[in-house]
Amino acid sequence: MPRHHASDLAHRLAENAEAVCRHYLSNGRRSGRYWIVGDVRNAPGRSTFVRLVPSTKGPPGKFTDAATGEHGDLLDVIRESLGLVDFKDVAEEARAFLAMPLAEQRSRSAKPVPVPVGSPEASRRLFAMSRPLLGTIVETYLRGRGITTLHGTGSLRFHPRCYYRPDDDGPTETWPAMIAAVTDLDGRLTGAHRTWLAPDGTGKAPIDTPRRAMGDLLGHAVRFGVPGSVMAAGEGIETTLSLRHAMPDMAMAAALSAAHLAAILFPPTLHRLYVIRDNDPAGDGARDTLIDRAVEAGIEAIVLSPTMEDFNEDLCHLGLDALRASIADQLMRRDRLRYLKRAA
Template identity: 65%
Template sequence: MTGHDAGDLARRLAANAEAVCRRYLSAGRRHGNYWLVGDVRNAPGRSLFVRLHDTANGRAGKWTDAQSGEHGDLLDVIGESLGLVDFRDVADEARAFLSLPRPDPIPSSQDRPARKLGSASSSEAARRLWAMSGPITGTLVETYLRRRDMTLLHGTGALRFHLGCYYRPDEHSPTKSWPAMIAGVTDLEGRVTGVHRTWLACDGRGKAPVEMPRRAMGDLLGHAVRFGAASDVLAAGEGIETVLSLHDVMPALPLAACLSSAHLAAMVFPPALRRLYVLRDDDPAGDHAVMTLQDRTQEAGIECLVLSPRLADFNDDLRYLGRGAMRAILHPQLAPQDVARFLQPVAH
């Protein structure tokens, strides 16, 4: 594409996210910072949510369907809602909505379809990146986690370090490399199906100064970044750091970070699971994930309990309130038998 390329179109649409939703997802409605609708094809309901403004959790225009696990940007919304197959038609419709001129014709070899995630090639690339990464001991990953008050790092084999992981904001930008924390996404048998990358500053004291310092790749739906072997009890949440914060005060509790609310809602239950703790994120997507899991666990005969932090998330509780306060926050939310089993003081 020449002129206004796909990345530019997506950014322009994101700047007008609510207007795009009102046009192409008219069966939905606004709820806070989100547009809620049934699916990307504009069915009634509340499964799909579109972020209307940039937040700490993501960029405007990004959407996720908590039921199907699909996700994308507003170009995908236009294409799917109108049933457009050719990306050129999607781009033309986006330009018409934005009142932009059409570009000069280009050879068909330069046309490109809408992006499809979770393909076999993406999973294979994820496995290669995982194999190229090494242990976190003594690396910037350890520095980064300790800066966030996560100091109990044994049992974190799902995390690895890559000294120079490639980063590119979009396909039209130059590629750079940054050190990165690589988290392995696995199925219940322990097979790596994807990875999650967190690019780090060169001193490890925070994330890299890039537009999107966190990205996942590979087959993610139903799978998770896992800490500890699955048993009859499991705690699951979205973010790696949120989930890993529980490890500091409940090191024997098996944990799963599913990376998004949609993937949390769609997680596959271990066969022996009898009680699931859900780490709740305070937003519509997090609420939907909790409700979905409550329905699914009830059907499966699994007890479902919700764990809520006092601050924004459990890493904030750990950093700003401390381990003692975090144990006090968790104690009344746990099943009585799990207090003695998992919530023991930990010597650091």
């Protein structure tokens, strides 16, 4: 859409700023010249301020989140509150809202259509609400794990305040999180994985279960690169990214658990699969099941074993050169020449 069309929509929404807020940010309330709410995803709270009337600070329709520094206009409010991705969908929603009679704008529920907790649709909304990882504490976290090869990691994003419900039914908390998209072989998002992080990104959040997955996971994975005839598959995101740090041109997939690794689906182009093994009984079981399935499908399966417990430990404690050396003899010669060429 041309920029002036977007500006026109934003201006028309700003003329009805309070109605927009009542419609899309129903968990907030008016306080003087502002609508106050937890965030533009309609969470309860008081950290986000949407200007409702013109002032010396600017025109109506602009918001600022004092907790995260996020800011924008009412088109951004519509996008985030509904979990929309494409701007054409945001524009269509804005036009539909502006076409309503004023009474309907004020009375109609502002909440997005509810979806089941943990469903694929909930996963899609969560991923859409997140932002690219570069320049965020997700990048800080990964670099702290020795992972600095971050190109092609569009399946990973950052959410500044991701909900966390404790296992003991305690009060819901919010923590920054790394959000990973789980996709099928056609690239459709079927689930999401959350890794809650410490606010400075120096490690995981100090909570009981800092990793959780949601959605439809069986057979699917968090994917890095497009597989051709060769790919590698492992369990954890950090473990898989560590091996990818040594071989950045090889497509890889993280299945998120040993059980899901054993059940991962094979791309139709695949001829050779490298199984990224963790040194534990669950990893051995997943390895054996996956190898049996691959052989039955006519795919050559080769195990890559770490020196320590997993490849992230190898990367962090032994270094990149040692990791490359340890996998060199485990690769087919043609793959060693192709994928380890940067080690020369």
